[in-house]
Amino acid sequence: MALKDKRQTEKNHTFIQSLAHASHGVARMFKQEKNMRVHGGLAILVILLAIVLQISIFEWYWVLACIGGMLVTETFNTISENLVDLITGKTYSELGKHIKDMAAGGVLICAIFSAMIGLCIFIPKIWNLIIH
């Protein structure tokens, strides 16, 4: 069965088993990573704001793409951190530092572009609400 054998090292046998392990990975990330919980919380706030401001279907595409981009880049950041810790055993490594810093940089780049897209979508609508 999916997660019963916690010491499984062979390939998953069924799609359900793959899905169960993937879901476990997502749950683990939210439990382990504070930043992932922050991104999740911000995603919920943005979705609520989008509903309240009744953004267009085209704008929803961009908002959902940004949310997905943020969660995926944070996922790869977490994977990089875990891999570096696994390999270095938490001893200092110049290459380990570069890998962790670059992975975090990827999240930062995605966050900057997501924020710019968010501002382009939401600021005009909020401005309209203020002046009308």
Ligand SMILES: Nc1ncnc2c1ncn2[C@@H]1O[C@H](COP(=O)(O)OP(=O)(O)OP(=O)(O)O)[C@@H](O)[C@H]1O
């Ligand atoms: N083994 C290591 N060797 C060298 N530098 C390291 C090592 N582990 C961590 N660092 C440095 O410490 C920083 C913080 O590492 P840590 O694994 O705690 O990430 P974090 O605080 O979870 O990062 P983020 O805020 O991106 O989630 C890294 O960005 C890196 O500069």
